[in-house]
Amino acid sequence: MLEIKNLHVKLEEEDKQILKGMSLKIGEGEVHAIMGPNGSGKSTTSYVLSGRDGYEVTEGSATLNGEELLDMDPEDRAAAGLFLAFQYPVEIPGVGNMTFLRTAVNAQRKARGEDELSAAEFLKEVRAKAKTLKIDADMLKRPVNVGFSGGEKKRNEILQMAMLEPKMCILDETDSGLDVDAMRLVSDGVNALRDGKRSFLVITHYQRLLDYIKPDVVHIMSDGKIIKSGGPELALEVEHNGYADLLAEAE
Ligand code: ADP
Numbered sequence: 001m002l003e004i005k006n007l008h009v010k011l012e013e014e015d016k017q018i019l020k021g022m023s024l025k026i027g028e029g030e031v032h033a034i035m036g037p038n039g040s041g042k043s044t045t046s047y048v049l050s051g052r053d054g055y056e057v058t059e060g061s062a063t064l065n066g067e068e069l070l071d072m073d074p075e076d077r078a079a080a081g082l083f084l085a086f087q088y089p090v091e092i093p094g095v096g097n098m099t100f101l102r103t104a105v106n107a108q109r110k111a112r113g114e115d116e117l118s119a120a121e122f123l124k125e126v127r128a129k130a131k132t133l134k135i136d137a138d139m140l141k142r143p144v145n146v147g148f149s150g151g152e153k154k155r156n157e158i159l160q161m162a163m164l165e166p167k168m169c170i171l172d173e174t175d176s177g178l179d180v181d182a183m184r185l186v187s188d189g190v191n192a193l194r195d196g197k198r199s200f201l202v203i204t205h206y207q208r209l210l211d212y213i214k215p216d217v218v219h220i221m222s223d224g225k226i227i228k229s230g231g232p233e234l235a236l237e238v239e240h241n242g243y244a245d246l247l248a249e250a251e
Pocket residue numbers: 011018036037038039040041042043044045054
């Protein structure tokens with residue numbers, strides 16, 4: 001599904017190398033987690049995969065089902081089935097949430113060669129999915145994420161994900177700033193999308209999210225690359241001992 005190979009990335013603006021040989025392979029239907037100290041390059045990985053400006057890939061590749069993502073425009077990456085839920089979801093003043101969702105869904109369907117959803121079909125689907133995430137009619141009408149609380153933004157990201165039905169979902173610190181109830185809602189939303197085919201990369205600073213979204217593989221990232229991979233027990237090890245031992249071991 002997703003294969004990141006020896007990815008080296010620097011900032012465009014300054015001569016600062018951030019990813020230094022990042023490699024990762026996620027198979028169909030698998031859930032992988034990346035944990036790691038602040039500043040290790042977790043968010044940069046997700047930004048580069050999404051095609052955000054400001055980063056220069058100096059070496060390596062990232063393919064989705066064999067197709068090179070790094071050569072594609074951001075829209076084409078989405079059309080290829082990639083979805084990213086960001087640590088800091090963007091606000092889009094002036095664009096109603098529902099309008100945004102409908103435009104995104106129909107653009108996605110068009111790219112896949114499918115017919116647009118009718119207004120009625122779309123409404124039915126969005127209402128059903130919003131309900132499970134406790135997103136009310138008011139939140140669907142308001143401009144995208146404007147004035148939403150942290151938890152509302154995260155739930156809204158999961159709603160977008162549920163509507164777009166991507167093949168590969170990347171969630172960057174979707175748990176940050178969430179209380180336990182909100183985290184459960186978000187996790188339930190993610191788990192409802194697990195179908196044995198769709199793959200997930202869950203980036204998190206804390207182990208507790210992984211109690212709710214159970215990963216198949218856990219990776220530890222430090223200084224721009226993966227330094228250790230293992231099963232869910234690796235996350236528990238971090239929870240108990242912190243990162244220091246793992247970092248020392250990798251040195
Ligand atoms: P993480 O998500 O693991 O906390 P990030 O990917 O956000 O880490 O950041 C990795 C490193 O790159 C940090 O040292 C951060 O300060 C730096 N960095 C990322 N983007 C920029 C930027 N636009 N300007 C300056 N430094 C940046």
